[in-house]
Amino acid sequence: MRILTQNFDKPNSQSISVYGEYVALRKALMMKPTGIIAEVKASKMLGRGGAAFPTGQKWEFARRSTDFPKYIVANADEGEPGTFKDKAILEKDPHRLLEGIIIAGYAVGASEGFIYTRAEYPKAKKILAWAISEAEAHGYLGDNVIVPGFSFRIHSCTGAGAYVCGDETALLDSMEGFRGCPRLKPPYPTDSGLRGRPTVINNIETLANVPTIIKKGGEWYSKIGSPHSPGTKLMSVSGFVKKPGLYEVDTGTTLGELIRDYCGGVVGKFKAALPGGVSTRFITQLDVPIDVPSLVDVGSLPGTGAVVVLNDTVSMVDAAKNCVRFFADESCGKCTPCREGTHRAYEILDRFSRNEGSLEDLGLLRELHAVMYDTANCGLGQSALNPVISAIDGFEDEFRRCAG
Ligand SMILES: Cc1cc2nc3c(=O)[nH]c(=O)nc-3n(C[C@H](O)[C@H](O)[C@H](O)COP(=O)(O)O)c2cc1C
Numbered sequence: 001m002r003i004l005t006q007n008f009d010k011p012n013s014q015s016i017s018v019y020g021e022y023v024a025l026r027k028a029l030m031m032k033p034t035g036i037i038a039e040v041k042a043s044k045m046l047g048r049g050g051a052a053f054p055t056g057q058k059w060e061f062a063r064r065s066t067d068f069p070k071y072i073v074a075n076a077d078e079g080e081p082g083t084f085k086d087k088a089i090l091e092k093d094p095h096r097l098l099e100g101i102i103i104a105g106y107a108v109g110a111s112e113g114f115i116y117t118r119a120e121y122p123k124a125k126k127i128l129a130w131a132i133s134e135a136e137a138h139g140y141l142g143d144n145v146i147v148p149g150f151s152f153r154i155h156s157c158t159g160a161g162a163y164v165c166g167d168e169t170a171l172l173d174s175m176e177g178f179r180g181c182p183r184l185k186p187p188y189p190t191d192s193g194l195r196g197r198p199t200v201i202n203n204i205e206t207l208a209n210v211p212t213i214i215k216k217g218g219e220w221y222s223k224i225g226s227p228h229s230p231g232t233k234l235m236s237v238s239g240f241v242k243k244p245g246l247y248e249v250d251t252g253t254t255l256g257e258l259i260r261d262y263c264g265g266v267v268g269k270f271k272a273a274l275p276g277g278v279s280t281r282f283i284t285q286l287d288v289p290i291d292v293p294s295l296v297d298v299g300s301l302p303g304t305g306a307v308v309v310l311n312d313t314v315s316m317v318d319a320a321k322n323c324v325r326f327f328a329d330e331s332c333g334k335c336t337p338c339r340e341g342t343h344r345a346y347e348i349l350d351r352f353s354r355n356e357g358s359l360e361d362l363g364l365l366r367e368l369h370a371v372m373y374d375t376a377n378c379g380l381g382q383s384a385l386n387p388v389i390s391a392i393d394g395f396e397d398e399f400r401r402c403a404g
Helices: 023-029 033-043 055-064 085-092 094-108 122-137 168-175 204-216 218-222 255-262 292-297 316-330 336-353 359-375 379-383 386-401
Strands: 071-076 112-117 153-158 199-203 232-239 245-250 270-274 306-311
Touching: 023 094, 023 204, 033 055, 033 094, 033 204, 033 218, 055 094, 055 199, 071 085, 071 094, 071 168, 071 204, 085 094, 085 122, 085 204, 085 232, 094 112, 094 122, 094 153, 094 199, 094 204, 112 122, 112 168, 122 153, 168 199, 199 204, 204 218, 232 255, 245 255, 255 270, 255 306, 270 316, 270 386, 316 336, 316 379, 316 386, 336 359, 336 379, 336 386, 359 379, 359 386
Parallel strands: 071 112, 071 199, 112 153, 232 306
Antiparallel strands: 232 245, 270 306
8 A cells, every 4th residue: 555655756746736636635624623633533543753642632632722823743853863754755745744734734723834844854845845835826825725714824944953853842942942852741732832832743754644544534544554553654674674765564564574575685684673763672573563562562662663674793782882872962961861871871882892891781771771761851761772671682692792
């Protein structure tokens, strides 16, 4: 099933002449906002930004608020190493995203949307600006969109070059001109988001699914792939595979099928993979279906769908150290467990990589992970040691060999 990538191979796919009329928006504007939310709920779509929150439920929270104005924010910060799925949508099919944002706006009662794009995506930003002007020229943005009384505008903002600004509340601080640091929750953005107003923040892939859900119906969508987390999923695959790249698969496709049937197999002998970016746990089971409950069952998460495949030439000590170096660099420093914990974990792993680790250090890493998971302010600190602990769980002998 190709929903999100259906136009990717067409020449000039980013233009409205290839995308066509905003048919789903036309249909949505004939429905009641509550009816749109009911369709999105019926689709059972879970957000694609990493936290897997049900999209219909999020929209309903914002819809119920009586505070105005309300906003839609499309999160295109995409800083998770190995993830390049949202970039592809922005560059190859931006109108699918714009249509999804406008429908979200109508459903929750917002008249303004923002797309927060990471600073490292200048090409995507340029294409997006062009697509917004095309949508304006076709009357899909501006005053009285298709029907009298519904106005909607979309603004494009540039990210701050920091991974943490992908966290929805740090993103809001960054948009408001502050240093991007995660806020304490609650309140959640659907109650108090941008400028203190109800705000729906969704991932690009999530929003790009919306036109198809409205066109074909939530029930139709809910029958694709796995029943508990249905739909298709964009997978960015990198590492030791023959054909790294971006693939759209039905949820429920196994990791092994993705690697073998789409990526041409492993280069060398398979050792382990991160199924959803560096915030998830290494897994070694190739028969695990790519969906939320199955990945949770094996102790991991679907994350952003960034699969990093390692073969048997890779040292798990070095892989774990690389992951933690990223988090230590990117920690915003606001909360102590993350600011200190990521650096202490890096120091310990550095000792192992110089064959100077100790068995006590393994215990220390586990303790650090438990404290950071329980007490860090946001997902960055809570999940920073996931790859480390899973590497120790699966390959403790490698760490023991590096203990001096
Ligand atoms: C450190 C950190 C970085 C994140 N980066 C992104 C990102 O780049 N894009 C994204 O959509 N969500 C990211 N998230 C998740 C967002 O906070 C939020 O859950 C998501 O944008 C909601 O969209 P969804 O419901 O459509 O998944 C990040 C979370 C954390 C903690």
